[in-house]
Amino acid sequence: xxxxxxxxxxxxxxxxxxxxxxxxxxxxxxxxxxxxxxxxxxxxxxxxxxxxxxxxxxxxxxxxxxxxxxxxxxxxxxxxxxxxxxxxxxxxxxxxxxxxxxxxxxxxxxxxxxxxxxxxxxxxxxxxxxxxxxxxxxxxxxxxxxxxxxxxxxxxxxxxxxxxxxxxxxxxxxxxxxxxxxxxxxxxxxxxxxxxxxxxxxxxxxxxxxxxxxxxxxxxxxxxxxxxxxxxxxxxxxxxxxxxxxxxxxxxxxxxxxxxxxxxxxxxxxxxxxxxxxxxxxxxxxxxxxxxxxxxxxxxxxxxxxxxxxxxxxxxxxxxxxxxxxxxxxxxxxxxxxxxxxxxxxxxxxxxxxxxxxxxxxxxxxxxxxxxxxxxxxxxxxxxxxxxxxxxxxxxxxxxxxxxxxxxxxxxxxxxxxxxxxxxxxxxxxxxxxxxxxxxxxxxxxxxxxxxxxxxxxxxxxxxxxxxxxxxxxxxxx
Numbered sequence: 001x002x003x004x005x006x007x008x009x010x011x012x013x014x015x016x017x018x019x020x021x022x023x024x025x026x027x028x029x030x031x032x033x034x035x036x037x038x039x040x041x042x043x044x045x046x047x048x049x050x051x052x053x054x055x056x057x058x059x060x061x062x063x064x065x066x067x068x069x070x071x072x073x074x075x076x077x078x079x080x081x082x083x084x085x086x087x088x089x090x091x092x093x094x095x096x097x098x099x100x101x102x103x104x105x106x107x108x109x110x111x112x113x114x115x116x117x118x119x120x121x122x123x124x125x126x127x128x129x130x131x132x133x134x135x136x137x138x139x140x141x142x143x144x145x146x147x148x149x150x151x152x153x154x155x156x157x158x159x160x161x162x163x164x165x166x167x168x169x170x171x172x173x174x175x176x177x178x179x180x181x182x183x184x185x186x187x188x189x190x191x192x193x194x195x196x197x198x199x200x201x202x203x204x205x206x207x208x209x210x211x212x213x214x215x216x217x218x219x220x221x222x223x224x225x226x227x228x229x230x231x232x233x234x235x236x237x238x239x240x241x242x243x244x245x246x247x248x249x250x251x252x253x254x255x256x257x258x259x260x261x262x263x264x265x266x267x268x269x270x271x272x273x274x275x276x277x278x279x280x281x282x283x284x285x286x287x288x289x290x291x292x293x294x295x296x297x298x299x300x301x302x303x304x305x306x307x308x309x310x311x312x313x314x315x316x317x318x319x320x321x322x323x324x325x326x327x328x329x330x331x332x333x334x335x336x337x338x339x340x341x342x343x344x345x346x347x348x349x350x351x352x353x354x355x356x357x358x359x360x361x362x363x364x365x366x367x368x369x370x371x372x373x374x375x376x377x378x379x380x381x382x383x384x385x386x387x388x389x390x391x392x393x394x395x396x397x398x399x400x401x402x403x404x405x406x407x408x409x410x411x412x413x414x415x416x417x418x419x420x421x422x423x424x425x426x427x428x429x430x431x432x433x434x435x436x437x438x439x440x441x442x443x444x445x446x447x448x449x450x451x452x453x454x455x456x457x458x459x460x461x462x463x464x465x466x467x468x469x470x471x472x473x474x475x476x477x478x
Contacts, residue, residue: 015099053113
């Protein structure tokens with residue numbers, strides 16, 4: 001039972017049979033009726049409902065109006081010629097028994113309302129069905145503004161939770177886009193015409209699935225470039241006196257004074273915000289999915305435009321004609337005479353004899369030349385810094401710490417000196433807004449750590465005088 005202790009208790013909030021109408025034969029009709037009733041009586045766009053609810057007759061009358069305008073329902077046990085009022089009453093009872101509607105008796109009248117939990121769930125379902133492309137820049141900007149309010153002391157832990165939830169939703173949306181694109185491509189390939197393929201491609205693939213500001217993600221002024229500032233504020237909340245303020249807020253308002261649970265709530269929000277550091281991985285995978293989908297779409301369009309018109313129809317017509325033709329009318333499209341006679345075969349082609357070649361004389365290198373060549377190779381290899389070389393150099397310096405200052409980096413060999421120079425180059429390139437670009441070739445050198453320059457300070461050693469920088473561990477490296 002310990003594996004299910006963290007599962008949210010859904011059916012302690014909503015009725016057990018709530019999804020029954022949405023899983024029946026007429027689930028599409030039930031969903032349309034629910035949306036209409038919600039928009040007319042219980043939704044945010046409807047007038048303010050009475051405190052005791054609506055009379056039962058008003059709800060059934062609304063269902064009758066829907067049945068009058070659109071009634072292609074399939075029979076679920078009722079007589080097909082039943083009166084309209086009886087059918088509307090049956091649908092109402094189905095909603096009430098499932099838990100979508102709550103009926104109470106006030107005096108001699110039966111009043112109908114919708115519980116807050118059910119209304120909130122229906123709002124979430126409608127928002128999910130109407131969800132379009134996401135604008136990552138707006139979400140990142142919202143997260144940054146909320147964290148700034150928390151850091152400046154103008155908001156409490158409720159704002160921190162909201163920012164953490166938005167960060168989790170943002171990552172979930174970006175990771176799901178690639179799956180949607182891969183699911184859509186087989187559907188596009190089944191299009192019957194080039195016009196249908198192009199229309200579906202641009203209406204669904206481009207307008208509905210792409211990130212709304214996808215073309216601007218790689219610009220320096222995009223809010224995504226400020227995630228370094230967001231992570232800095234998260235560390236400030238986690239390692240300053242703000243941590244105690246947030247824990248006390250949770251203890252007073254969310255955990256009934258239990259400080260251990262309050263600390264767990266704070267750690268959960270901080271962990272979700274730290275996951276924004278992984279958004280580059282999701283965007284790189286999304287870029288690859290989009291490039292592959294573009295290649296398949298362009299290849300399909302090129303084939304459809306180059307192939308003869310109605311080629312499939314012509315092939316099917318030729319096959320039907322060959323199957324239905326009399327036997328004496330079927331013949332091979334060849335000239336009269338023996339088909340496999342040796343005189344009709346092409347004569348073998350005589351290949352010209354190859355030109356005789358004389359090998360060049362080879363001179364064996366002297367031991368001194370071999371030694372110089374090996375020494376030159378070792379010199380070049382020592383000065384070449386690969387990602388694994390840089391990771392081994394940094395791993396020797398950590399000493400179980402999570403941060404590493406450039407002043408404490410030790411240089412014992414030429415390889416160490418070249419690794420230090422590479423770290424210095426990364427620090428200088430990280431001084432631009434948003435840090436290193438995702439398409440920077442040196443970005444692949446950062447394995448298990450990130451680098452942050454210290455503005456206005458310099459650090460020196462026996463070999464170089466350079467700007468000061470700090471390394472921060474992001475994960476344990478092997």
